[in-house]
Amino acid sequence: MHDPLTPVSVISSVPVIEKGTPYAASASTPKQLLRYVPLPAAAVLAPALAHNIAWMQRFAADHGAELAPHGKTTMTPELFKRQLAAGAWGITLATAVQTAAAHAHGIERVLMVNQLIGEPNMALVADAIAAGLDYYCVVDGVDNVRALGAFFAARGLRLQVLVELGVAGGRCGCRDADQVAAVVAAIAAEPALALVGVEGYEGLIHGGDEVAAVRAYAARLVETVRSLRESGALAREAPIVTASGSKWFDLIAEGFDRAELRQHYTPVLRPGCYVVHDHKLYAGAMAEIKSRHPQLAGELQPALEVFAQVQSLPEPGRAIVALGKRDIGHEPDLPIVLRRYPQGQATPCAVDGWRSVHIMDQHLFLELPAGAEVAVGDVIAFGTSHPCLTFDKWRRLLLVDADLNVEETLETCF
Template identity: 70%
Template sequence: MQPLSFPEKGALIHEGRSLLTDVSLPAAVIDEGALAHNLAWMQRFADHHGAKLAPHGKTTMTPALFRRQLEAGAWGITLATATQCVAAFAHGVSRLLMANQLVGRPNMALIADIIERGAQFYCVVDGIANVQALGAFFAERGLTLPILIELGTDGGRCGVRNERELDALVAAIAGQPALALAGVEGYEGVIGDADPVAAVRAYGERLVATVMALRESGALAVEAPIVTASGSKWFDLIAEAFDRADLRNGYTPVLRPGCYVVHDHRLYRRAMAEVRARHPELQDELRPALSVFAHVQSLPEPGLAIVALGKRDISCDPDLPLALAHYRDGHATAPVSEWQVTHIMDQHVFVTLPAHADIAVGDVIAFGASHPCLTFDKWRQLLRVDDRLNVLDTMPTLF
């Protein structure tokens, strides 16, 4: 007898390709139509604003999606950690922007290894001690490390807070021959203010003014310095700042949204509505592409369904999952707009139902969620499907 093989969750079990009848549910699913639309939409947006696109790969850590983003025109892929960068490089991503500080000799060694193998790599710095450690390590390896200065905000996350800190950091970098100052980086998603739109716009202007001042001072080591920011909520405001400064010539403005590739059904869908309100001239909008399908496993009392899905399968931060559709015998049934997720546990979702709901154990429900990053990292593979819910391929992740 051969050893028993065990599939990943969300795996095709039968020879057919139907998500509803041939896959071991729950399964994380990406709709090809919405995916293709989102890839083209965001690339077109960046191109229109004269910006490069370096999508944040930590959202998906899915090489198949990295390839699609690069094929659509992305300049590079953004990552958050040294190991993520190595994984992306091993799967064909040659330009890597690590929007984080590179700290610790083992992590520096990982990056040095991929630079020696041809990676074009950038990371960020915001402190003199880190600059000195990086300078010493990469000098030992006989390599030059391109770096970006991170600009922070009071009460925010990382980054220099003021001009005094900036000047001291620039001077420290100048004293490290193994480091090449290539531009300025920031992240506007942590800005908290009574008027967040105004605050993000001001931050974008600060980023642009800083990179221009550094170039004027002769501190930069590259001809077309990078200026980069933008998560998935305020990307339009950062693009505005790039546009107003007319950075198309002489600079490399880079937008870094990540969640756009599959969008979502709540958090970023609301953010997209705000983008459309600020820019009514935009054609169309991003579309939710990611959902998770699961079986109804119990109907323990009237008006309540328990679904075989939980925190280990789908994000519940900052919102509970949203019931999208109901299927029986491979076919969609009546709308589920009145079905409400009220509670989620490790492997169970509670769905309250109206009295007239027609539901049975073994039926399938599709769910949407907020913040796709926190759904992707629960899966070792996702299924890409067509509009008939036929599985087109299986996409491994690298978490």
């Protein structure tokens, strides 16, 4: 990770703008990304960001579900706060360290969709719970249940847990009803644990009729939480049933959108990448969602872009850009060329036929069509495929308006 440098960080007479603080409108304070920001720099487009946050919150509400966005995508507390202000139930996270960081920035409810393993991690979580955090994690094995029960009993705390249901060939999670029964029985034997629901992740379902498989998985989650509620095993009046990554959230929402669940359960959707969306991987998923639901109003918009300069034109048809693996995600797809700003001018030019062909630590190779206009110093805007792998490369990103004027700096806490 590195510091992307805010527009003012190289000007000693002007302080770095803190998170949440807009740029002052004065001649001595530069504002425009293309003119004043040392590149490369990662930017979040404010209009698209606001649209995405509102769109997904409305989508969840329309399906009778709560929204707990997966915060690992951005690990940016200022974005968490925007999501919560829009109505999110909580923030989903993956690790105890992420949980502690979010809580330190004022997040009051965390759904950790991972097993809490190891006493140092348990201690981080216990400290946060003792300080008022409403925390949940998942379990899928008897040994982990016993370890958690002993640790939190010794701390005088009660830990809220969900049984995780896995898929064959996937990662964590109970594979069958017998495993679920064993875990539930183990939780019942631990007074320091409270079983509050069922959790799953459908993103590892591949092959065959994936749509049908995801729908069947959602039904399995619902039937499991119903069975546990009827058996009296759950310690929560409105038990949680939760799943949904960023690809199949519509199918999970459909599976959870039942009158009984709206009345007696807490369905929780947890997509993360939607907040900034992307230009390929999830753009394709959005197109599929729209094809399944042609009546769906609007769609998510890409909000994350990385700006860098052409640094060399070593041979015809090739440009080298000062951008590399340390600056932008490159899996599952290389950076997507979006626009060219000649010498940083505000009006962009089209880049039809331009494509990334190779990336190194600090260099990106572009293949250009014959006759392409380009010069050293031109600024290129790039899109991403899977935004998680770009956010974690930056300590600060820039929130910009439609004209690329910088409104705030957004600090990450990876």
